[in-house]
Amino acid sequence: MNKNVKKGVAAAVVLMFLSNVLSRVIGFVRTQIQAGFIGTDHIADAYALSFLLPDTLNYILAGGCLTVTFIPLYQSLEKRSPREAHEFVSNLLNVGTVIFLFSIVLGYLITPAFIAFVGGQELHGESQDLAVSLTRLVLPAQLFFFWGAVIKGIQFSRQSFLYPALTPLIYNVGIIICGVALFESHGVAGFSVGVLVGAFLGNVVFQLPGMQCCAVQWYPRFSFRDPHLRHWGLKTLPLIIGVGFTYSNMVLIRFFGARSSDGIGSVSALDYSYRLFMVLVALLGQSIASGMYPFITEMAMENRRKDIEETLFPLIVQIGVILWSITWILPFVSYDLIALLFERRAFTAHSTLITSRALTAYAPGLFFFTAVFLFNRLYYAFEKTLTPTIITTISLVLVLPLFFILSQTWGVxxxxxxxxxxxxxIFILLSGYWKKLFPDSKVHFLWLRLVGVIALSSPGALMALGISRFPIVDQAPPAVRIFVVGGMPFFLLLSLFNYLGFISARDLLNKIRRRK
Structure with missing residues (x-):
């Protein structure tokens, strides 16, 4: 990979990382405010379940997977003919808007039956009615997400990341402001109104300057037979027909959470812990994947697979060092972490207990969640969109019995x-099939390094356990316990990995000095 491309990748990753940091900080504030106002009772469960149908609509109509299939097609069209690319975008927006409007109306009509099905026996009476009304409030936001996906896809294709980076920030701010301002008069519905406002501002209003910079022209085209639309549809269809990774987790959490043996509050507790869990996944997985993807697609079009692996695989190992170190330590600080972040007002000690149990159980998947985001982009860049979908679907079929059994016996x-x-x-199958596709791939070296990372980081659990047994630590405030029980083993592990050459503090410091 040449130096200019490396610099471009680094700048994009840094920008998306900073965007994710800021959005996650604001997202934390949003989650804390919501937790304080609604806790983990039947109202919180109704609010969590109200997103299931809108997200399903978004997923089925490809809004969630639009960018990964849109970017390679738009890049190739624009290189050949900018007008042809703009006509494709116009047609996609026009056709998609009509389909979304029709589907939103249909979703509005089927909401009561849908909520009754997914809510199980936990939601009934006023709780079910609340979930229905909140769902209908959130449904129209999916049209704004669709518009935003197209607009951001164009900017990503041009390797322009500034305005797309603002989207999650504006979205979360909109939810916070509306939720707090309207809670006294409209209750939890104020947060749902905030979803509409934040989605429109973040995905449309604040993206218009970026569209102007890209000089995209709109044409009054509306044709289902457009060859480029059909090509995009064929590439996207496998992602829709199969089971998406993020979407399937969202469905599993809400569906089985509503049937958990822990009863009322399970859905919201799982939702809070999942949001916290996804912070690290987003920072180290989604930000890197979003920043690197346009460059990966360009290298894929030039068939430079080895360059892609040389860039991505070392990053996966370094991410593994950080996340596996956290994974082994997290069970010993999860209760204090949840108490420090959420325990106030309606969020009680019981809420802290059930949420921390869920967070601890999520911990073993921390690295794998992140790695799946990165590995999926490899397949998407080479336009093998069907493979991740098939692998995710097979994996879901294999683990689904565990959800049915364990949700009834182990609760959250x-x-x-x-x-x-x-x-x-999913990660094991994705990486294994990659080796089958490309026998000369270095993925087996990636596996060996990751096995070493898992083994070498495991003593972190013993260190955290030993430190937590000291009486003076046990009686300390949550923030102190998190720093001592979690922080000390974590930095010792990083020092060990630096000494063994898995990560390099010297290279990091040199990069910082050069940037200064």
């Missing part, structure tokens, strides 16, 4: 832990 742990196993199985 029985929902979160199979989710971690689900992600691990």
């Amino acid at each position: 742990v029985g929902v979160a832990f199979p989710s971690a196993l689900f992600s691990a199985l």
Whole structure:
């Protein structure tokens, strides 16, 4: 990979990383405010379940997977003919808008039956009615997400990341402001109104300057027979027909959470812990994947697979060092972490207990969740969109019995832990099939390095356990316990990996000095 491309990748990853950091900080504030206002009772469960149908609509109509299939097609069209690329975008927006509007109306009509099905016996009476009304409030936001996916896809194709990086920030701010301002008069519905406002501002209003910079022209085209639309549809269809990784986890959490033996509050507790869990996944997986993907697609079009592996595989190992170190330590600080972040007002000690149990059970999947995001981009870049979908579907079929059994016996742990196993199985199959596709791939060296990372980081659990047994530590405030029980083993492990050459603090410091 030449130096200019490396610099471009680094700049994009840094920008998306900073965007994710800021959005996750604001997302933390959003989650803390929601937890404080609604806790983990039947209202919180109704609010969590209200996102299931809108997200399903978004997933079925390809809004969630639009960018990964859109970027390679748009890049190739624009290189050949900018007008042809703009006509494709116009047609996609026009056709997609009509389909989304029709589907939103249909979704509005089927909401009561849908909520009754997914809510099980936990939601009934006023709780079910609340979930229905909140679902209908959130449904129209999916149209804004669709528009935003197209607009951001164009900017990503041009390797322009600034305005797309603002989307999650604006979205979360909209939810916070509306939720707090309207809670006294409209209750939890104020947060749902915030979803609409934040989605429109973040995905549309604040993306328009970026569209102007890209000089995209709109044409009044509306044709289902457009060859480029059909080509995009054929590439996207496998992602829709099969089971998407993020979407399937969302469905599993809410569906089986509503049937958990822990009863009322299980759905919201799983939701809070999953949001916290996904912070690290987003920072180290989604930010890197989003920043690197446009460059990976360009290298894939030039058939430079080895360059892609040389760039991505060392990053996966370094991410593994950080996340496996956290994984072994997290069970010993999860209760204090949840108490410090959420325990106030309606979020009680019982809420802390059930949420921390779910977070601990998610921990083994921390690295695998992140690695799946990265490995999926490899397949998407080479336009092998069907493979990740088939592998995810097979993995789901294999682990689904565990969800049915364990959710009834282990409660929220029985929902979160199979989710971690689900992600691990997907990563193993994805990386294994990559080696089958490309026998000369260095993926076997990646496996060996990761096995070493898992083994070498495991003593972190013993260190955290030993430190937590000291009486003076046990009686300390949560923030102190998190720093001592979690922080000390974590930095010792990083020092060990630096000494063994898995990561390099010297290279990092040199990069910082050069940037200064």
